[in-house]
Amino acid sequence: MRNYLKALKRCTAVGAVALAAFSLQPGGAQAQEPGPGVVGGTRAQQGEFPWMVRLSMGCGGALLTQQIVLTAAHCVDGSGPNTSITATAGVVDLNSSQAIKVKSTRVLQAPGYNGAGKDWALIKLAKPVNLPTLKIADTTAYNNGTFTIAGWGATREGGGQQRSLLKATVPFVDDATCQGAYGDSLTPGDEICAGYMDTGGVDTCQGDSGGPMFRKDDSGAWIQVGIVSWGEGCARPGYPGVYSEVSTFASAIRSAAASL
Known part of the structure; x- marks a missing residue:
């Protein structure tokens, strides 16, 4: 249980039951204007980190390739076909009309992931996005x-x-x-x-x-x-x-x- 709890620490939505049990839900997923930081940070400039991706389950990620997002294993539920995730890319402001939104097609969670270590996963997008990637x-x-x-x-x-x-x-x-x-x-x-x-x-x-x-x-x-x-x-x-x-x-x- 300890490892499952720790893996939820920085995720907003893995399962409603789990979030309720551990009181980790951050007041809903509504988008707000930024306060003082990402705790203690400042607003990024448009185009500063062009490979950053926001995922609809309440996680972040980065473009490993123009069609694959690298994220955390605890953000996804196993491996296989998955069309339920929307990736938003290309913008700092998620409400921007310039946002690129692409659905997922498949997820691959790190083999052997059990909540302790191996916290990586890949999400394949329905089509490539024309943005720089992060090595x-x-x-x-x-x-x-x-x-x-x-x-x-x-x-x-x-x-x-x-x-x-x-x-x-x-x-x-x-x-x-x-x-x-x-x-x-x-x-x-x-x-x-x-x-x-x-x-x-x-x-x-x-x-x-x-x-x-x-x-x-x-x-x-x-x-x-x-x-x-x-x-x-x-x-x-x-x-x-x-x-x-x-x-x-x-x-x-x-x-x-x-x-x-």
Whole structure:
């Protein structure tokens, strides 16, 4: 049960019963004008992160290819044909008339996912979208420094979903420090942590699940190092955000994408 609870931390809608039981529903999925941040962030500029995707079940994602979205395993319900998800892309403001909306056709959840680690999934879209994609990290070389996070999720625990994309930066937190906060709930090697341990105040939150954590590579291009997964509340001191470690699964992600 502990692992199922943690996997729900940053998702707005996996199942009505589950959300009611754990009191994690962020006040509904209505889009609001942004408050102070993605907790503690600022509004992204149009075109700044063109590969960002909002998913209709209340999660985020990033374009792995122009027809496949990389998101979190806990955002989807198993693998197979699925036409129930709508992906919104190409805009910061979800209400923009320029928004690109495409239905899903198939979902692939990480093989062996059980709520602890392996928190990645792929969603195939009905047609390609003509937008840039976000490359994924193949090695741990970029699992350090400062990362960017972005999403349309809540700006505080229990808050509503946002109409506009918000962004923030968070520093890497090493596994030993993160395990000090979360103990055996953390799966080292599968997960990477980031946040301000002493002060809190900046973090992803409910509704940001599945979105990317990213930084610049040595050539100055954006590269995805994490997938928003879970955390104890949002932006609490002593409890960093926990992200699926992309480099661990890069080969599996690419193989899965080729099979869709």
